[in-house]
Amino acid sequence: MTEQEGLTVKKSQNFDEWYTQVIIKSELVDYSAVSGCLVFRPLGYSIWELIQKATDEKFKKIGVQNVYFPLLIPEKFLKKEAEHVEGFSPEVAWVTETGDSKLEERLAIRPTSETIMYDSYSKWVRSWRDLPIKYNQWNNVLRWEFKHPVPLLRTREFLWNEGHSAFATKEEAEDERDEILGIYQKITEEFLALPGIIGKKSDKEKFAGATESYSIEHLLPDGRAIQGPDFHHDGQNFAKPFNITFLDKNGKTQYVWQNTWAITTREIGVMISVHSDDKGLVLPPKVAPIQTVIIPIFDDKTKSTILKAAKKIADMLDKKVRVYLDNRDYYTPGWKFNEWELKGVPLRIEIGPRDLKNRQVVLVRRDNSKKRAIPISKLEREIEKELEDIQKTLFKRASEFLETSTHKIKTSDEFKKILQTKKGILQAGWCTDVKCEGKIKEETGAKITNIPLNQNKVFSGCVYCGKKAKVIANFAKSY
Amino acid sequence: MTEQEGLTVKKSQNFDEWYTQVIIKSELVDYSAVSGCLVFRPLGYSIWELIQKATDEKFKKIGVQNVYFPLLIPEKFLKKEAEHVEGFSPEVAWVTETGDSKLEERLAIRPTSETIMYDSYSKWVRSWRDLPIKYNQWNNVLRWEFKHPVPLLRTREFLWNEGHSAFATKEEAEDERDEILGIYQKITEEFLALPGIIGKKSDKEKFAGATESYSIEHLLPDGRAIQGPDFHHDGQNFAKPFNITFLDKNGKTQYVWQNTWAITTREIGVMISVHSDDKGLVLPPKVAPIQTVIIPIFDDKTKSTILKAAKKIADMLDKKVRVYLDNRDYYTPGWKFNEWELKGVPLRIEIGPRDLKNRQVVLVRRDNSKKRAIPISKLEREIEKELEDIQKTLFKRASEFLETSTHKIKTSDEFKKILQTKKGILQAGWCTDVKCEGKIKEETGAKITNIPLNQNKVFSGCVYCGKKAKVIANFAKSY
Numbered sequence: 001m002t003e004q005e006g007l008t009v010k011k012s013q014n015f016d017e018w019y020t021q022v023i024i025k026s027e028l029v030d031y032s033a034v035s036g037c038l039v040f041r042p043l044g045y046s047i048w049e050l051i052q053k054a055t056d057e058k059f060k061k062i063g064v065q066n067v068y069f070p071l072l073i074p075e076k077f078l079k080k081e082a083e084h085v086e087g088f089s090p091e092v093a094w095v096t097e098t099g100d101s102k103l104e105e106r107l108a109i110r111p112t113s114e115t116i117m118y119d120s121y122s123k124w125v126r127s128w129r130d131l132p133i134k135y136n137q138w139n140n141v142l143r144w145e146f147k148h149p150v151p152l153l154r155t156r157e158f159l160w161n162e163g164h165s166a167f168a169t170k171e172e173a174e175d176e177r178d179e180i181l182g183i184y185q186k187i188t189e190e191f192l193a194l195p196g197i198i199g200k201k202s203d204k205e206k207f208a209g210a211t212e213s214y215s216i217e218h219l220l221p222d223g224r225a226i227q228g229p230d231f232h233h234d235g236q237n238f239a240k241p242f243n244i245t246f247l248d249k250n251g252k253t254q255y256v257w258q259n260t261w262a263i264t265t266r267e268i269g270v271m272i273s274v275h276s277d278d279k280g281l282v283l284p285p286k287v288a289p290i291q292t293v294i295i296p297i298f299d300d301k302t303k304s305t306i307l308k309a310a311k312k313i314a315d316m317l318d319k320k321v322r323v324y325l326d327n328r329d330y331y332t333p334g335w336k337f338n339e340w341e342l343k344g345v346p347l348r349i350e351i352g353p354r355d356l357k358n359r360q361v362v363l364v365r366r367d368n369s370k371k372r373a374i375p376i377s378k379l380e381r382e383i384e385k386e387l388e389d390i391q392k393t394l395f396k397r398a399s400e401f402l403e404t405s406t407h408k409i410k411t412s413d414e415f416k417k418i419l420q421t422k423k424g425i426l427q428a429g430w431c432t433d434v435k436c437e438g439k440i441k442e443e444t445g446a447k448i449t450n451i452p453l454n455q456n457k458v459f460s461g462c463v464y465c466g467k468k469a470k471v472i473a474n475f476a477k478s479y
Numbered sequence: 480m481t482e483q484e485g486l487t488v489k490k491s492q493n494f495d496e497w498y499t500q501v502i503i504k505s506e507l508v509d510y511s512a513v514s515g516c517l518v519f520r521p522l523g524y525s526i527w528e529l530i531q532k533a534t535d536e537k538f539k540k541i542g543v544q545n546v547y548f549p550l551l552i553p554e555k556f557l558k559k560e561a562e563h564v565e566g567f568s569p570e571v572a573w574v575t576e577t578g579d580s581k582l583e584e585r586l587a588i589r590p591t592s593e594t595i596m597y598d599s600y601s602k603w604v605r606s607w608r609d610l611p612i613k614y615n616q617w618n619n620v621l622r623w624e625f626k627h628p629v630p631l632l633r634t635r636e637f638l639w640n641e642g643h644s645a646f647a648t649k650e651e652a653e654d655e656r657d658e659i660l661g662i663y664q665k666i667t668e669e670f671l672a673l674p675g676i677i678g679k680k681s682d683k684e685k686f687a688g689a690t691e692s693y694s695i696e697h698l699l700p701d702g703r704a705i706q707g708p709d710f711h712h713d714g715q716n717f718a719k720p721f722n723i724t725f726l727d728k729n730g731k732t733q734y735v736w737q738n739t740w741a742i743t744t745r746e747i748g749v750m751i752s753v754h755s756d757d758k759g760l761v762l763p764p765k766v767a768p769i770q771t772v773i774i775p776i777f778d779d780k781t782k783s784t785i786l787k788a789a790k791k792i793a794d795m796l797d798k799k800v801r802v803y804l805d806n807r808d809y810y811t812p813g814w815k816f817n818e819w820e821l822k823g824v825p826l827r828i829e830i831g832p833r834d835l836k837n838r839q840v841v842l843v844r845r846d847n848s849k850k851r852a853i854p855i856s857k858l859e860r861e862i863e864k865e866l867e868d869i870q871k872t873l874f875k876r877a878s879e880f881l882e883t884s885t886h887k888i889k890t891s892d893e894f895k896k897i898l899q900t901k902k903g904i905l906q907a908g909w910c911t912d913v914k915c916e917g918k919i920k921e922e923t924g925a926k927i928t929n930i931p932l933n934q935n936k937v938f939s940g941c942v943y944c945g946k947k948a949k950v951i952a953n954f955a956k957s958y
Contacts (some may be wrong), residue, residue: 019597030599030602032548032549032595032599033553033556033595033596033598034549034551034552034553034586034595037549037551038549038786039546039547039548039549040547040548041546042544042545042546042614045544045545045546045547046545048547049545065521065524065525066521066524066525066528067518067519067520067521067524068518068519068523068524068527068619068638069511069518069519070511070513070517070518070636071516071550071588071619071621071636072515072516072572072621073513074512074513074635076806077512078607089578090578090579091577091578092577092578093574093576093577093586094574094575094576094577095572095573095574095575095588096573096575096576097572097573097575097585098570098571098572098623099568099569099570099571099623099625100569106576107513109550109571109574109588116511116512116513119511119512120509120511120518123509124509129807129809135521139619140547140550140618140619142550142551144577144578146578156589157549157550157551159547166609205950243922293726330608415880
């Protein structure tokens with residue numbers, strides 16, 4: 001790897017520039033010719049495939065079924081729910097022409113699929129026997145934001161899951177919340193090694209069309225918060241304009257109760273930015289497409305012996321871990337070390353003539369650079385242990401950062417001071433008046449990320465007006 | 480199931496109407512509010528997931544890597560390859576506005592992704608060390624055809640894989656053909672139980688931008704041919720306008736050689752139309768989301784015993800096959816029989832009090848309605864055997880139909896007569912002059928589906944002009 005190919009800035013010195021370099025130079029993603037739309041290179045896309053697979057398995061276990069709905073949505077559908085159209089129409093990409101013809105009605109590229117899906121639900125649902133519906137799509141959506149795009153974190157096209165359920169009763173719909181957020185929590189914590197704060201969105205920040213929104217909020221290394229997976233109760237907000245009704249067991253016509261929920265490719269960006277370092281990506285083992293890379297060290301004389309031994313080790317490990325033998329002979333071992341460090345492979349095995357003679361290999365951890373010799377006979381078990389330990393270590397480190405970056409705030413002055421010096425998450429009492437929320441945003445730039453479900457005891461008055469606080473809310477400068 | 484929910488026409492009497500009924504009433508797919516764009520309901524989408532998974536595993540084994548490229552393509556890119564733009568621009572859906580703003584340059588929704596991918600390839604490829612590139616996308620594409628759309632068989636939006644490779648030499652690129660077509664052949668024959676004819680497209684029918692196109696052609700029950708998966712050599716047709724060059728081992732700048740290849744959701748439509756019958760879908764076991772459905776037969780007194788026994792059987796079979804226990808108590812067994820027959824589940828297990836007493840169940844095959852009692856102790860093995868047999872039987876039946884519908888033709892009169900009375904595939908000598916090909920199409924409506932790789936001995940002159948035939952080509956009325 002030449003110097004040009006490695007990172008030239010430090011994460012601690014210039015986070016934004018470091019982030020761009022680390023995702024581009026590691027060949028995770030690339031810019032495309034269309035501003036704000038990203039190319040997922042094999043490394044980036046295989047991480048998404050692993051996230052998808054793990055999430056999808058959990059969805060299927062609770063009875064979610066996958067479907068696919070059209071990309072294009074008639075303009076009249078988007079207009080059926082007032083808040084929904086207001087929220088999304090400024091960001092919609094419109095198809096107006098096909099071939100040489102003008103369309104009579106504009107078609108929106110889906111920014112989200114409520115409207116086109118619920119048009120079908122209204123045809124499909126007749127009786128209580130047809131409920132619940134728990135459908136999900138893994139697809140691409142487009143939101144033509146005019147803010148400065150940041151790869152993965154804010155892109156105009158992104159990949160996601162969009163779950164859209166319908167229930168006979170409000171209670172059933174409400175019960176789905178913890179089930180889905182529980183799945184997202186498992187995926188973010190156990191797979192991406194990303195801690196997050198689960199909470200309810202304020203009315204001001206909730207999803208366009210929802211009655212209530214919930215989110216998992218992450219913290220970036222630069223102290224800004226960023227929203228992760230979310231879950232929304234729609235109530236009957238869509239059921240009414242789309243006329244999704246059913247005959248209940250008593251023969252009475254009722255509207256359904258609905259939810260929607262999503263996890264997006266943004267998570268990859270958050271994960272990268274939290275764990276990675278000045279040498280490149282650091283990938284948690286569970287989402288690392290290659291978990292262990294084997295680098296044989298040889299000269300012309302030892303080449304065939306070493307490659308044979310390396311191949312044997314690769315075959316042995318292949319049943320347990322995702323292993324890759326880098327047997328290219330036109331790059332030096334040192335070049336390869338740098339390349340695979342840049343690409344974030346959790347473990348590296350080095351094997352040279354002396355190692356082979358001693359029936360051992362050298363094992364190097366990506367997260368802490370620790371090196372140790374291991375007898376080949378113990379390798380399989382040691383690799384598994386190290387991968388588990390790396391996964392835990394990354395989560396622990398990120399959790400500690402989140403904890404030390406979360407500040408209990410009692411006064412407005414303190415609020416402003418902490419925000420300027422330390423950033424992070426500011427926990428503060430809030431009277432739940434939207435005016436205070438608005439003023440805080442106006443004066444400090446911080447918004448309510450969410451109101452944690454896991455509520456601390458209210459320890460002060462409203463951080464803005466000083467009146468009685470009804471909840472502890474989390475405030476932060478946010479993406 | 481009420482009569483309204485079952486099929487009301489016979490496949491042999493009105494194929495088109497039968498086809499529409501079978502795919503809609505089985506809840507495989509549904510129409511959407513956007514003409515020509517389809518909704519994949521859970522049944523249809525899970526079939527696609529099974530096809531994807533089987534194909535993707537085979538791709539990965541030969542080193543293909545998945546990627547994701549933007550949905551939108553700048554107009555100037557589409558124009559870079561002359562034949563490509565000519566072929567696709569009449570069918571392109573154009574984004575011209577976003578939010579309230581007009582775009583400066585129109586953006587095409589991808590009808591296929593050569594142009595946006597190759598723009599990136601030209602950045603990524605520098606040296607022979609960067610080759611080969613074997614990238615694939617599983618995504619959605621849009622082709623705004625103005626012909627009458629037919630669900631799955633001809634839709635404006637469809638799902639597919641698009642593989643796009645780049646090699647250092649022409650020979651390597653050529654070698655990929657049999658590898659990829661071999662994968663598609665395995666998927667169509669062994670999974671979808673669909674026979675096909677592998678051959679080369681005539682120049683007139685080849686892909687816009689390719690130097691050579693190859694396809695697997697299927698035959699529909701009404702005697703029309705339809706194109707299945709395809710493979711195209713691009714030569715250097717895109718490498719030159721997109722400037723995809725590399726330094727070879729001698730330090731010389733060279734253009735890459737490229738291929739593209741695809742399988743689409745159309746295969747589901749072909750598969751359904753070939754195997755299904757007047758009772759509904761008939762799914763080959765390998766792509767059946769539910770391979771065996773268990774229908775417990777009980778009254779109030781026997782309910783709990785029967786359900787318990789049925790659950791035990793379901794758990795036992797669950798390791799080996801995709802099994803579903805239909806324990807709904809608000810539908811009669813007869814209603815359920817009809818429903819699962821309509822949905823094409825290959826095997827049905829009936830278990831009632833008398834069966835349980837005899838430690839047996841009744842097993843019913845969807846493809847031939849054969850019923851037999853089987854001791855529970857032998858069930859696991861028998862189920863596996865029956866599923867294998869159904870898979871083979873469907874393929875055999877379809878292969879026989881293809882064989883008896885393929886006609887060797889020597890004269891122009893014979894050609895026209897067969898086409899009017901029997902349809903099917905017409906094998907005939909062809910001088911390879913595009914004028915004869917054009918005249919045949921003009922006069923009979925039949926086009927060359929492909930020129931089989933597995934060439935029969937030339938047995939006559941050109942079926943149109945009578946001059947020496949260079950190849951045996953397959954002609955058919957075609958979708």
